[in-house]
Amino acid sequence: MRIVLHIDMNSYFATVEQLANPFLRGKPIAIGGSVGTRGVVVAASMEAKQMGVKVGMNHPEAIQVCPHLQFIDGDPTKYQFITQTFIDIAKRYSEYIDVYSVDEVFLELTDLVPDIQGAIHIAKLLKQDLANEIGSYLTCSVGIARNRMMAKVASNMKKPDGLSIIDETNIKEVLDWIELTDIPGIGPRLKVRLFDMGIRTLSQLGNHPVTNLQRVFGPNYGTMLSEMGKGIDHTTISHISEVALTKSMGHTYTLKQDTYNRDEIYNTILKLGEKVGRRLRRDHYQGRMIWVWLRWADFSGTNGRVTLKQYTDNGYFIYKVAVSIMEGWDFPQPIRAVGVGARLLIHQGKQLPIFEQDKKQHRLQQAQDAINDRYGEFTIKPARIMHTGLTRKIGGFKEPHQFK
DNA sequence: TCTGGGGTCCTAGGACCC
DNA sequence: TCTGGGGTCCTAGGACCC
Numbered sequence: 001m002r003i004v005l006h007i008d009m010n011s012y013f014a015t016v017e018q019l020a021n022p023f024l025r026g027k028p029i030a031i032g033g034s035v036g037t038r039g040v041v042v043a044a045s046m047e048a049k050q051m052g053v054k055v056g057m058n059h060p061e062a063i064q065v066c067p068h069l070q071f072i073d074g075d076p077t078k079y080q081f082i083t084q085t086f087i088d089i090a091k092r093y094s095e096y097i098d099v100y101s102v103d104e105v106f107l108e109l110t111d112l113v114p115d116i117q118g119a120i121h122i123a124k125l126l127k128q129d130l131a132n133e134i135g136s137y138l139t140c141s142v143g144i145a146r147n148r149m150m151a152k153v154a155s156n157m158k159k160p161d162g163l164s165i166i167d168e169t170n171i172k173e174v175l176d177w178i179e180l181t182d183i184p185g186i187g188p189r190l191k192v193r194l195f196d197m198g199i200r201t202l203s204q205l206g207n208h209p210v211t212n213l214q215r216v217f218g219p220n221y222g223t224m225l226s227e228m229g230k231g232i233d234h235t236t237i238s239h240i241s242e243v244a245l246t247k248s249m250g251h252t253y254t255l256k257q258d259t260y261n262r263d264e265i266y267n268t269i270l271k272l273g274e275k276v277g278r279r280l281r282r283d284h285y286q287g288r289m290i291w292v293w294l295r296w297a298d299f300s301g302t303n304g305r306v307t308l309k310q311y312t313d314n315g316y317f318i319y320k321v322a323v324s325i326m327e328g329w330d331f332p333q334p335i336r337a338v339g340v341g342a343r344l345l346i347h348q349g350k351q352l353p354i355f356e357q358d359k360k361q362h363r364l365q366q367a368q369d370a371i372n373d374r375y376g377e378f379t380i381k382p383a384r385i386m387h388t389g390l391t392r393k394i395g396g397f398k399e400p401h402q403f404k
Numbered sequence: 405t406c407t408g409g410g411g412t413c414c415t416a417g418g419a420c421c422c
Numbered sequence: 423t424c425t426g427g428g429g430t431c432c433t434a435g436g437a438c439c440c
């Protein structure tokens with residue numbers, strides 16, 4: 001039987017900020033977009049959560065439940081640095097590891113420990129390593145179970161600093177009392193549909209005729225739901241040497257104010273397209289499908305995509321394609337947000353282009369990328385996007401942070 | 405001064421080819 | 423000329439996750 005361990009860092013971004021800056025410890029803080037934009041809370045410290053601050057809340061709402069809430073600008077460099085340390089520690093315990101997000105990993109412990117007790121021992125060692133090497137202020141919740149899904153459910157049962165187990169002795173109870181939406185894969189929409197079918201608990205989902213689920217949700221998804229209801233998950237965790245390739249890259253941006261102005265929209269798409277191109281080149285990807293997306297004032301959206309004959313990593317080209325997709329579109333209401341990106345990616349390694357024409361373009365881009373990498377986003381950029389909101393420096397010089 | 409930004413995966417339907 | 427099936431590619435839309 002399998003043994004899977006899931007680690008979930010508690011209030012990650014906010015706690016890392018408190019770790020880096022002792023003055024923030026013990027205080028309610030939130031990570032969010034720059035103040036003044038139409039941002040939401042991206043992460044909240046334990047102190048803020050106790051006051052009722054939740055991830056996804058907008059600024060005024062958060063201030064209302066927690067008047068002394070301090071907003072901090074997020075610093076991805078800092079989080080990535082800690083995440084790398086965290087991953088390096090986790091790797092010591094299993095070579096079968098899935099880095100699920102910036103603050104979560106799954107470890108396959110099957111064949112490495114004799115039983116659940118062995119996994120508990122590993123979990124304790126791991127927690128101790130994290131405390132020693134990152135700092136005891138940052139805690140994590142660990143879940144141990146027979147598969148990924150239930151391990152994640154387990155780690156969610158006690159926060160912060162938890163260690164929870166789901167195995168044969170308690171799985172029936174868990175399936176009986178757990179909220180449907182506590183299962184990764186079941187969100188609010190699905191919950192409503194299942195409620196309408198008379199399904200309120202995971203046990204009921206598991207006992208529901210699978211043919212009926214397949215009829216309503218399709219053969220594949222129906223089968224998966226039925227298995228979820230039984231606490232079954234066959235998803236494997238691959239070896240550390242198998243790198244998962246990125247499948248899609250894109251950027252979206254919410255405008256300071258809703259607008260009908262096509263020029264402003266196209267300008268923003270150009271900026272975002274350049275950002276996408278730069279990231280594609282930096283990571284040695286090219287994409288063959290370009291997508292563009294608009295969100296209207298009422299929060300509904302529309303999108304278009306087109307598949308190209310050739311692959312590209314050129315930001316200006318991505319912008320041109322995006323604009324061509326939008327050509328026939330009407331603007332029935334003002335636009336709130338736009339997005340653009342590339343899919344159907346291939347990873348290239350560091351090959352150089354073959355044709356002379358391409359070579360020249362390639363050298364130009366390399367020079368531009370090098371400057372932007374050093375001095376921050378959009379130091380060099382198409383003239384059209386000069387003197388606009390997105391030109392502020394992002395990144396730039398960052399000294400390694402001191403922790404503990 | 406209502407509701408961010410980064411992604412993944414699934415389904416349905418139409419076009420097209422053999 | 424009419425008919426059908428299978429497979430693949432593409433677009434569009436949506437749900438969900440952190």
